[in-house]
Amino acid sequence: MIRQLRPAIVVLALTFLSWAEGRASDSWIQVTSPHFTVVSNAGEKEAKRIANQFEAIRGVFHLIFPALRVDSGKPLTVIAVKNEESMKTFLPDFWAGKDRARPAGIFVPGFDENFAVLRTDVTGSAENSYHSLYHEYTHSILRLNFASLPVWLDEGLAEFYGNTVITDKELQVGIPSSRQVYLLRKSNFIPLDQLLTADRRSPFYNEQDQASIFYAESWALVHFLSLDPEARREKYLTQYLHEWDETRDAEEAARRAFKDLKKFQSRLDDYLRQPAFQIYHGKLEEKASTELTVRSISPAEALVVQADFFQHYGHAADARRVFKQALDLEPNLASVHEGMGFDNYAQYNNDDAEKEFKQAAQLNPQDFRPYFYLAEINYRRNHYRAESTLQIIGYLEKAAQVNPNFAPAYAFLSVAYRQQRETREKALEAAIKANHLDPSILAYWADMGDALIALGRDAEARAIGGKLTKAARSPQEKSLAQQYALRLARHEEIIAGKRGSNPPSQEPDPASILQDAPESDQPAAAGTAGADRGKIASEEGLIREVDCNSSHGATIKFAILGETLLLSVTDLTKIEYRAMGTNSTADAQPCSQWKGHKAKITYKAGETGVPGGEVTVIDFLQH
Numbered sequence: 001m002i003r004q005l006r007p008a009i010v011v012l013a014l015t016f017l018s019w020a021e022g023r024a025s026d027s028w029i030q031v032t033s034p035h036f037t038v039v040s041n042a043g044e045k046e047a048k049r050i051a052n053q054f055e056a057i058r059g060v061f062h063l064i065f066p067a068l069r070v071d072s073g074k075p076l077t078v079i080a081v082k083n084e085e086s087m088k089t090f091l092p093d094f095w096a097g098k099d100r101a102r103p104a105g106i107f108v109p110g111f112d113e114n115f116a117v118l119r120t121d122v123t124g125s126a127e128n129s130y131h132s133l134y135h136e137y138t139h140s141i142l143r144l145n146f147a148s149l150p151v152w153l154d155e156g157l158a159e160f161y162g163n164t165v166i167t168d169k170e171l172q173v174g175i176p177s178s179r180q181v182y183l184l185r186k187s188n189f190i191p192l193d194q195l196l197t198a199d200r201r202s203p204f205y206n207e208q209d210q211a212s213i214f215y216a217e218s219w220a221l222v223h224f225l226s227l228d229p230e231a232r233r234e235k236y237l238t239q240y241l242h243e244w245d246e247t248r249d250a251e252e253a254a255r256r257a258f259k260d261l262k263k264f265q266s267r268l269d270d271y272l273r274q275p276a277f278q279i280y281h282g283k284l285e286e287k288a289s290t291e292l293t294v295r296s297i298s299p300a301e302a303l304v305v306q307a308d309f310f311q312h313y314g315h316a317a318d319a320r321r322v323f324k325q326a327l328d329l330e331p332n333l334a335s336v337h338e339g340m341g342f343d344n345y346a347q348y349n350n351d352d353a354e355k356e357f358k359q360a361a362q363l364n365p366q367d368f369r370p371y372f373y374l375a376e377i378n379y380r381r382n383h384y385r386a387e388s389t390l391q392i393i394g395y396l397e398k399a400a401q402v403n404p405n406f407a408p409a410y411a412f413l414s415v416a417y418r419q420q421r422e423t424r425e426k427a428l429e430a431a432i433k434a435n436h437l438d439p440s441i442l443a444y445w446a447d448m449g450d451a452l453i454a455l456g457r458d459a460e461a462r463a464i465g466g467k468l469t470k471a472a473r474s475p476q477e478k479s480l481a482q483q484y485a486l487r488l489a490r491h492e493e494i495i496a497g498k499r500g501s502n503p504p505s506q507e508p509d510p511a512s513i514l515q516d517a518p519e520s521d522q523p524a525a526a527g528t529a530g531a532d533r534g535k536i537a538s539e540e541g542l543i544r545e546v547d548c549n550s551s552h553g554a555t556i557k558f559a560i561l562g563e564t565l566l567l568s569v570t571d572l573t574k575i576e577y578r579a580m581g582t583n584s585t586a587d588a589q590p591c592s593q594w595k596g597h598k599a600k601i602t603y604k605a606g607e608t609g610v611p612g613g614e615v616t617v618i619d620f621l622q623h
């Protein structure tokens with residue numbers, strides 16, 4: 001086992017070496033377009049081309065869904081590298097194993113920043129090299145607009161736009177991949193009612209296996225809805241989205257939007273079997289060069305780009321090392337201090353984190369992140385005391401002022417505002433804003449409800465409770481809905497009790513229950529830091545593969561029902577071990593022997609494109 005693992009370690013070491021050597025000869029530039037920042041070592045022409053491509057694909061969404069929001073409050077950093085060698089330095093994991101697919105582009109959504117990493121030396125020919133990048137980018141845009149979507153529609157749209165090809169002059173949407181066409185030709189179709197209602201636990205669905213008829217059929221249905229002339233005339237897609245919003249029932253929405261489902265099914269069957277699929281051709285507007293600004297960036301800044309990416313991609317130790325190199329080269333770079341601040345924050349070194357974030361804010365007052373994390377640190381230390389609440393609000397208002405589209409700042413603000421009687425109206429406004437900016441996070445709905453409770457608007461608070469219960473899907477969401485229902489019930493009891501016993505002049509304080517409830521005090525419960533980055537989850541499954549790495553950490557492929565999680569352990573000595581539910585630090589097995597064991601693993605959800613995160617507890621379910 002150990003011997004098998006060694007090559008992976010060597011590859012990692014070599015790639016860092018080549019990065020360190022490579023950066024001296026590489027010159028990095030930054031191209032800023034109206035909506036994106038591209039950092040590249042492939043030269044100005046290529047970096048501009050990529051910026052134009054991203055503006056173009058953003059434009060496609062705007063064109064087809066004019067009402068969609070296409071800009072996230074999280075900055076998107078596009079890292080455009082010149083070749084495979086450079087790609088390897090950013091994504092060493094994909095080159096560590098022999099059989100892994102090596103992507104030409106990936107999209108990595110994060111809590112406070114999104115990344116796209118892609119090679120510029122591949123061209124989108126017949127099979128689109130950037131498919132998975134565009135697929136994930138599409139998901140990220142859908143999440144900005146919909147609280148949730150039926151899986152067929154979410155994946156179908158992501159596949160449909162994932163295949164977009166952008167050349168110098170035009171863009172083509174709706175190109176079928178040969179894989180999809182092959183699957184549609186040779187497979188039995190999933191019946192429409194089952195396709196519509198499949199959820200993420202369904203046997204048809206597996207995000208790791210996109211070569212399935214589920215993906216092909218979902219793609220084809222979206223293709224039909226988006227490009228078939230009659231479907232467009234009938235506005236099927238818009239109708240369906242509207243009915244879904246009303247009913248939250250994927251099949252009922254189809255009955256309402258597509259009318260006769262039998263007739264619809266047979267039209268769809270014909271469509272799926274047609275010899276060729278129509279493609280949408282759009283003219284590409286070239287951005288005037290005045291809209292693109294170019295500047296060369298220093299070697300230290302180039303290092304920060306990589307370190308920042310590592311930090312958001314679950315490689316904290318590597319990030320730390322590269323940040324330190326950058327710090328040695330340029331001690332007064334705001335982004336270095338921000339990165340070091342976050343590194344300390346993640347390890348609960350609150351004093352160091354505060355020092356770094358304060359320095360970062362001083363060096364670059366236009367970055368929202370230091371303010372946001374300074375508020376978090378303040379909360380960690382003092383919770384909501386009179387003085388700390390004011391400080392927390394101060395930092396968050398600053399973060400929201402610098403970046404008015406960052407949803408977590410408003411969600412956190414809503415909880416802080418709720419603590420003081422005079423800012424309760426603002427608590428509701430802030431929660432509504434967070435919900436508008438990121439409707440996919442149910443915790444923000446609960447924030448709206450809690451603000452309504454605090455204001456004594458009980459009927460509206462009850463309506464939110466109903467919506468929450470209906471929309472909750474994952475175990476975490478269900479528990480969030482239950483907690484909310486409990487808070488609402490306790491609030492109603494208290495109000496009823498106080499009304500009975502108090503003289504009428506003494507109005508009960510509707511917020512009293514919220515100040516008692518510890519869960520509503522937590523920023524995590526309010527969906528701020530804990531919403532996606534840092535959400536704690538626990539799953540039972542099988543440890544399929546373990547890679548015990550050189551720096552006391554490990555990565556684990558953990559198979560659970562329907563999918564594989566990619567889990568990482570930064571430091572094996574710092575996690576908790578159990579055996580059949582009881583603590584057992586003493587007899588924890590060495591990492592190299594974990595493979596093939598059943599376990600229950602608790603982890604903090606990461607922010608990579610893949611499901612998984614950082615392990616906190618491993619409970620071995622057999623000896």
Ligand SMILES: [Zn+2]
Binds near residue numbers: 139154
């Ligand atoms: Zn997907």
